[in-house]
Amino acid sequence: MKVLVTGGAGFIGSHVVDKLIEQEHQVIVVDNLSTGKEINLQNNIKLINIDVSSSELSNVFEEHQPEIVIHLAAQINVNKSIQNPKLDAETNILGTINILEHCRKHKIKKIIYAASAAQFGNPQYLPIDENHPFQPLSPYGLSKSVVESYLKLYSRLYNLNHTILRYANVYGPRQNSDAEGGVIAIFSQQSLNNQQLSIFGDGKQTRDFIYVEDVAEATVLMLNKGNNQIYNLGSGKEISLNNLINLFKDILQKDISLNYVEARKGDIKKNYYSIEKIKNECSFLPKINLKEGLTKTINYFKNLQSHK
Numbered sequence: 367m368k369v370l371v372t373g374g375a376g377f378i379g380s381h382v383v384d385k386l387i388e389q390e391h392q393v394i395v396v397d398n399l400s401t402g403k404e405i406n407l408q409n410n411i412k413l414i415n416i417d418v419s420s421s422e423l424s425n426v427f428e429e430h431q432p433e434i435v436i437h438l439a440a441q442i443n444v445n446k447s448i449q450n451p452k453l454d455a456e457t458n459i460l461g462t463i464n465i466l467e468h469c470r471k472h473k474i475k476k477i478i479y480a481a482s483a484a485q486f487g488n489p490q491y492l493p494i495d496e497n498h499p500f501q502p503l504s505p506y507g508l509s510k511s512v513v514e515s516y517l518k519l520y521s522r523l524y525n526l527n528h529t530i531l532r533y534a535n536v537y538g539p540r541q542n543s544d545a546e547g548g549v550i551a552i553f554s555q556q557s558l559n560n561q562q563l564s565i566f567g568d569g570k571q572t573r574d575f576i577y578v579e580d581v582a583e584a585t586v587l588m589l590n591k592g593n594n595q596i597y598n599l600g601s602g603k604e605i606s607l608n609n610l611i612n613l614f615k616d617i618l619q620k621d622i623s624l625n626y627v628e629a630r631k632g633d634i635k636k637n638y639y640s641i642e643k644i645k646n647e648c649s650f651l652p653k654i655n656l657k658e659g660l661t662k663t664i665n666y667f668k669n670l671q672s673h674k
């Protein structure tokens with residue numbers, strides 16, 4: 367199939383592209399390279415460097431006639447969204463409406479969308495299932511839930527088929543490890559450099575971590591499954607940051623120095639998903655456990671450092 371991946375040069379997007387190529391689909395990437403990188407993509411991939419809000423998107427749809435859109439492009443930084451909610455909404459809401467308009471005009475078969483656990487805020491019960499109410503603690507989380515409503519609206523108005531995957535905390539190779547990146551990427555870099563790790567809060571906050579290749583596999587699976595459905599996509603397991611650091615110590619076989627600092631606004635205290643729905647309806651289960659995924663991720667960052 368011909369698949370347009372927005373945000374395809376980013377962390378998750380580039381793994382989705384790899385998976386699509388492995389399954390012999392044709393891939394076009396739209397990415398403004400704001401956080402994504404060209405080197406994340408294999409050489410033969412068509413990369414169109416434009417903003418998802420741009421009017422140039424219509425040429426892309428005209429010229430390439432994608433059958434499926436996987437929409438991953440987004441402003442993903444929670445803190446940035448609190449500091450500049452307008453900027454967040456411009457990409458995450460208005461940019462997505464631009465994509466949706468082209469999807470319906472070109473009668474594409476389906477759009478697959480990356481939603482987030484950030485929509486739920488501090489959970490009312492655990493594990494979080496698909497019916498859990500939304501109480502986002504950031505404009506980022508809100509923008510993701512607003513888009514879910516747009517997808518349902520486009521389905522009612524125009525019969526636009528969609529699948530929504532609410533990713534938990536995704537980690538793995540190619541994740542940004544600067545201050546704005548994911549916690550596992552940051553901890554990997556810092557611990558390899560023998561730096562002190564900063565923990566926001568008491569470290570007892572829990573997260574549901576899923577390895578990026580599992581996420582890519584589930585996302586590509588939705589080309590043929592989950593029509594007009596929503597799935598929570600995580601490992602179905604929770605781990606505290608303190609225990610995550612213990613795993614790092616175990617893998618690296620060394621002690622790690624820690625600095626506990628004040629919790630950040632908009633950070634969620636506890637979360638993990640129920641993944642029963644995706645398991646039962648799509649026969650999907652993540653394959654890589656946390657220790658295995660962490661080892662792969664640490665090795666990736668070690669390799670990066672040795673090539674610098």
Ligand SMILES: NC(=O)c1ccc[n+]([C@@H]2O[C@H](COP(=O)([O-])OP(=O)(O)OC[C@H]3O[C@@H](n4cnc5c(N)ncnc54)[C@H](O)[C@@H]3O)[C@@H](O)[C@H]2O)c1
Nearest residue numbers: 373376377378398399400401402417418439440480533536
């Ligand atoms: N990483 C996670 O743990 C996680 C969790 C839940 C949901 N998600 C969602 O998954 C998707 C991918 O996230 P990621 O972690 O790979 O982040 P990322 O920052 O690596 O990827 C986002 C990509 O979108 C591109 N982009 C950003 N704004 C754009 C714009 N206006 N126009 C065109 N391209 C633009 C960036 O250059 C980047 O390549 C996002 O929608 C994010 O909200 C991620």
